[in-house]
Amino acid sequence: TQLLEQSPQFLSIQEGENLTVYCNSSSVFSSLQWYRQEPGEGPVLLVTVVTGGEVKKLKRLTFQFGDARKDSSLHITAAQPGDTGLYLCAGAGSQAGTALIFGKGTTLSVSS
Amino acid sequence: DSGVTQTPKHLITATGQRVTLRCSPRSGDLSVYWYQQSLDQGLQFLIQYYNGEERAKGNILERFSAQQFPDLHSELNLSSLELGDSALYFCASSVVSMRGPTEAFFGQGTRLTVV
Numbered sequence: 161t162q163l164l165e166q167s168p169q170f171l172s173i174q175e176g177e178n179l180t181v182y183c184n185s186s187s188v189f190s191s192l193q194w195y196r197q198e199p200g201e202g203p204v205l206l207v208t209v210v211t212g213g214e215v216k217k218l219k220r221l222t223f224q225f226g227d228a229r230k231d232s233s234l235h236i237t238a239a240q241p242g243d244t245g246l247y248l249c250a251g252a253g254s255q256a257g258t259a260l261i262f263g264k265g266t267t268l269s270v271s272s
Numbered sequence: 273d274s275g276v277t278q279t280p281k282h283l284i285t286a287t288g289q290r291v292t293l294r295c296s297p298r299s300g301d302l303s304v305y306w307y308q309q310s311l312d313q314g315l316q317f318l319i320q321y322y323n324g325e326e327r328a329k330g331n332i333l334e335r336f337s338a339q340q341f342p343d344l345h346s347e348l349n350l351s352s353l354e355l356g357d358s359a360l361y362f363c364a365s366s367v368v369s370m371r372g373p374t375e376a377f378f379g380q381g382t383r384l385t386v387v
Contacts (some may be wrong), residue, residue: 198387202274202362202378203315231348242308250376259305259328260364264314 164263172269176238177229181266184231190252191259192225192232197246204247238239239270276301286387290351293382297335297344297365303327304346305366305376306338310359321346322368323352353386360384 164185171255173179183192191210195203207216209225209232216223220243222235235242246267275298285291297304306318309333317330321340332338335353340346350357360383364376 200380202276202364202380203376204274204378205375210377259317259320259330260318262307262315 164249164261166247166249166263166266168266169264170267170269172271173239175240175270177270178235178237179239179268180233180235181247181268182231182233183263185251186230187251188229190229192229193250193252194223194232194234195248195250196261197208197248197265203246204250236268239268241270241272244268244270274377274379276363276377276379278361280382281380282383282385284385284387285353287353287355289353289386290349291349291353291384292366293348293361293363293384295346295348295363295365296380297346297363298377301365301367301377302344303366303368304340304344305364306332306346307350307362307364308359309362309381315362318348332349350384355386358384358386 169183193208194206197203207223212227212229214225220237224233245267248262248265250262277296279294302323303348307315309315318332319338320321320328324340335351360381361380362378364378366376367374
């Protein structure tokens with residue numbers, strides 16, 4: 161069974177601070193995705209990383225895939241209240257049709 | 273709007289009852305996934321269908337079943353409901369490539385409350 165562990169589980173910071181959340185597994189994934197979920201809504205994809213060591217930037221968000229394709233991190237620079245939400249990582253297996261397996265998520269709260 | 277439609281949005285029912293949740297995937301997506309989300313367990317994969325056939329099973333209870341119809345919409349049936357089945361149930365759809373699933377588009381979910 162492929163499991164993804166996210167840390168920290170909760171994070172409460174002030175506007176303007178930087179933060180990093182982690183997603184770790186003992187399994188290798190063909191790709192890893194990060195989603196953001198707001199209350200009452202379904203998760204929405206932020207990014208997909210595919211290649212070991214890959215770094216992707218989305219405005220103030222930086223995503224990194226580990227060299228061994230077992231872990232990933234999400235770094236947010238100068239957090240804003242609009243970044244508040246549940247951040248989920250999801251791993252995809254290497255076979256066609258394999259479902260996405262999600263971590264339990266990091267709940268981020270950014271106060272002004 | 274993700275393009276994935278789930279109905280109903282809210283459902284309140286008594287223990288022991290049976291309910292059906294419905295999902296219409298995005299146009300062109302052949303794969304449908306069902307997930308259960310609770311506060312303590314996070315987003316748990318239940319089952320996946322691809323073009324009408326079951327493709328993968330996760331932590332789905334025997335009291336739960338699903339199917340995908342020729343028009344690609346899917347239904348999740350929950351029977352003999354227990355208080356612990358109260359949760360958000362999400363449907364997602366995606367295009368599945370030979371390398372595995374691509375982006376999953378989620379519906380807004382059905383909030384099931386068992387009383």
